[in-house]
Structure formats: structure tokens, C-alpha cells
Amino acid sequence: MLDVRNVSIRFGGVSALTDVSFYVNRNEIFSLIGPNGAGKTSMLNCISGRYKPQQGEILFKGEHLLPRSINDRAHLGIGRTFQNLAVFSHMSVIDNIMVGLHHKLKNNFLTGMFYWVGGAQKEEAEARLKVEDIIDFLEIQHVRNESAGSLSYGLRKRVELARAIAIGPELLLLDEPMAGMNLEEKEDMARYILELNEQFGITVVMIEHDMAVVVDISDRVAVLDFGEKIAEGRPEEVMADERVKTAYLGVEESAEAREDA
Numbered sequence: 001m002l003d004v005r006n007v008s009i010r011f012g013g014v015s016a017l018t019d020v021s022f023y024v025n026r027n028e029i030f031s032l033i034g035p036n037g038a039g040k041t042s043m044l045n046c047i048s049g050r051y052k053p054q055q056g057e058i059l060f061k062g063e064h065l066l067p068r069s070i071n072d073r074a075h076l077g078i079g080r081t082f083q084n085l086a087v088f089s090h091m092s093v094i095d096n097i098m099v100g101l102h103h104k105l106k107n108n109f110l111t112g113m114f115y116w117v118g119g120a121q122k123e124e125a126e127a128r129l130k131v132e133d134i135i136d137f138l139e140i141q142h143v144r145n146e147s148a149g150s151l152s153y154g155l156r157k158r159v160e161l162a163r164a165i166a167i168g169p170e171l172l173l174l175d176e177p178m179a180g181m182n183l184e185e186k187e188d189m190a191r192y193i194l195e196l197n198e199q200f201g202i203t204v205v206m207i208e209h210d211m212a213v214v215v216d217i218s219d220r221v222a223v224l225d226f227g228e229k230i231a232e233g234r235p236e237e238v239m240a241d242e243r244v245k246t247a248y249l250g251v252e253e254s255a256e257a258r259e260d261a
């Protein structure tokens with residue numbers, strides 16, 4: 001479904017990604033892991049269209065993605081969430097989800113001006129139905145009319161996920177979906193991701209730092225370190241890899257050194 005070939009991107013003197021290749025099969029849960037600054041978010045940004053790599057190709061269902069805009073990629077079926085929460089705090093939960101869906105609706109701003117004349121009203125009504133399904137699925141009925149900013153962090157993350165799935169993605173890019181969550185919230189999020197994958201056939205590419213979650217729910221994993229891919233395979237294979245252990249050990253050692261200082 002996704003074929004990343006020899007992707008490199010630099011920011012000034014920093015090589016965020018160097019010649020990185022990997023593939024993701026349809027219906028897999030694929031995790032990108034690695035220490036801070038390894039290039040994981042840069043890779044998601046290259047796939048979703050926020051960044052344009054200087055080298056390489058990315059194919060989605062056999063189509064070249066790099067010449068396409070962010071909106072085009074959403075239309076092709078790529079949805080994403082962000083590392084830092086990207087919900088609109090002042091808007092209600094339901095309106096936040098509708099924003100995601102409007103990306104996908106046929107009627108654009110101009111035709112929207114003829115709301116009562118054109119088909120937009122009907123389209124909006126159908127959209128609402130779909131939003132209700134998503135709200136049920138993510139168990140956020142009780143807060144549907146609350147403003148998103150008033151919700152707990154875990155619930156806001158769920159609203160962000162709801163918005164991403166509202167476009168009906170075939171591929172979902174999740175940037176640290178469990179960051180900042182307590183154990184119960186993490187378990188819930190892991191369950192939603194698994195159900196999206198198993199029941200709705202959504203392929204998932206996820207950045208996650210919680211290794212227990214990664215091992216639990218990923219089919220395959222790729223490890224980045226200083227912008228290079230150092231390992232790829234089944235979670236238990238990757239965790240046993242010496243280069244991976246060294247990459248993470250380096251991080252732990254420097255963290256200990258900071259604590260000692």
C-alpha cells in the first residue's frame with residue numbers, strides 16, 4: 001500500500017532523513033520508532049505532504065505521492081493526527097469532527113455559498129450521520145456538544161482521531177497517539193487502533209515511544225536513528241537487534257548522565 005523509496009530530507013546542515021526506504025502492506029499496523037530527533041515526524045510529514053523530500057519517491061497504492069498536494073493526498077485516502085494536539089479548542093467535539101469531513105465533501109466553499117440551492121445541505125446531513133457512527137465508535141457521545149478545549153487530554157486525543165477517520169482514510173498516520181496518556185487511556189487508544197485496523201481495514205503507520213504498546217499491536221516496525229533506518233522487521237526481532245539496543249541505550253545513558261549532573 002505504501003512504498004517509501006530512498007527518501008532524504010535536509011534542513012540546512014541537519015539531515016533529518018538519509019536514504020530511508022520501507023514498505024507497508026495493506027491492513028498492517030506499522031510502527032516507526034527511534035530516539036528523539038531520529039526523523040520519525042519528518043517521515044510522516046513527507047508522506048502526508050507537509051514536507052517535500054529532496055530525494056526519493058513515495059508511492060501510495062502504486063501512485064506517486066510527491067507531486068500531489070496535502071489535500072490531494074487526503075482525497076486519495078491518507079488521514080493523520082499530530083504529535084501536538086491539533087483540535088480546535090473553542091469548537092464543539094462534533095464541529096471538530098465535521099472539519100475533518102469537510103475535507104472530503106464534494107461541495108467546496110463556492111458551491112457552499114449556494115447551500116440552499118445546491119446539494120450541500122443533503123451532503124451535510126449525510127455527513128452528520130457518519131459523524132454519529134464515529135462518535136459512537138470512539139465512545140465520545142457524552143461530550144459531543146462540549147467545547148473540545150474543556151476536555152481531558154485523553155478525550156481530546158480521541159477527538160483528533162475522530163477527525164482523522166472522518167475522511168474515511170485507507171491509510172492512517174498517527175504521530176504519538178498515546179503520548180501524555182495514563183495507562184487506562186493508552187489501553188483505550190490501543191483498542192481503538194486495533195479495531196480500526198481489524199474491523200474497518202484501515203492500514204496504520206504509527207510513531208510511538210511506548211515500547212509495550214508497539215510490541216503489542218504492531219505487525220512490523222522500522223527503527224530510525226539520526227535519520228537512518230537501522231532495523232526493520234517484526235517487533236520482537238527488532239527489539240533484539242544490537243543496533244537498536246545501542247541506539248536506545250545511548251539515549252538512556254545520556255539521560256542518566258543528565259540526571260547525575
Ligand SMILES: Nc1ncnc2c1ncn2[C@@H]1O[C@H](COP(=O)(O)OP(=O)(O)OP(=O)(O)O)[C@@H](O)[C@H]1O
Nearest residue numbers: 011014015016034035036037038039040041042043
Ligand atoms: N521544519 C524543520 N526545520 C528545521 N529542522 C527540522 C524541521 N523538522 C525537523 N527538523 C530536524 O530534523 C531532525 C528530525 O526531527 P523529527 O521531528 O523528524 O524527529 P523525531 O524522530 O520525530 O523526534 P521526536 O521523537 O522528538 O518527535 C531534528 O534534528 C529536527 O530538529
